[in-house]
Amino acid sequence: MRFILFLAMIALFAGCQSNTRPSETDSKQSNVEEQSTETDYQVAERFLNEYVVLESDDVEQWIQQHILLTNSFKATYLNIMEAARKEDPEIGLGFDPILNGQDFPSTFTIADIDSTTGYVTLKGVEWADFLLVVRVVKQNETSLLDGAGIVNIPEEVRK
Numbered sequence: 001m002r003f004i005l006f007l008a009m010i011a012l013f014a015g016c017q018s019n020t021r022p023s024e025t026d027s028k029q030s031n032v033e034e035q036s037t038e039t040d041y042q043v044a045e046r047f048l049n050e051y052v053v054l055e056s057d058d059v060e061q062w063i064q065q066h067i068l069l070t071n072s073f074k075a076t077y078l079n080i081m082e083a084a085r086k087e088d089p090e091i092g093l094g095f096d097p098i099l100n101g102q103d104f105p106s107t108f109t110i111a112d113i114d115s116t117t118g119y120v121t122l123k124g125v126e127w128a129d130f131l132l133v134v135r136v137v138k139q140n141e142t143s144l145l146d147g148a149g150i151v152n153i154p155e156e157v158r159k
Contacts, residue, residue: 037141039136039137039143041113042110043136043144043145044136045122047066047148048108048122051098052099052106052107052108060081063078064078068144068145070139070146076151077097077098097149098151099149100132100149101149105126105127107124107125107126108123108124108132109122109123109125111123118136118137119133120133120136122134132148133157134147134148134149135147135152
């Protein structure tokens with residue numbers, strides 16, 4: 001029961017965080033990518049393929065410094081992890097919130113793009129049945145990842 005209540009709190013908080021405004025930090029990130037009028041959905045694939053091979057001891061710091069993520073993504077991720085540690089200091093969340101699971105492929109490719117909503121479905125290259133929904137947004141002419149797994153992705157959209 002505590003775990004279900006905990007997940008409900010995370011989902012509620014993630015929904016509240018998705019409506020935050022872009023900040024000055026987001027505008028500084030716009031220098032990183034080439035300016036264009038088209039949304040670059042490839043940022044989803046690039047980020048996830050970096051993430052799955054990450055060998056950092058401090059994933060949270062890596063997330064907070066990553067230039068392909070919105071501030072909303074970073075804040076929601078941090079809040080999810082902190083809440084999980086408070087709920088269960090030994091195990092924490094028990095699964096990866098970005099990949100929404102414990103087991104996942106080592107390489108992703110884009111399977112589908114909904115340019116109206118910004119939702120991108122990624123599938124595992126060597127595990128084609130593994131589907132992951134992420135969200136790409138445009139901030140200050142830069143395409144950034146704003147959600148993945150349970151981070152800023154509504155439950156009804158997740159695969």
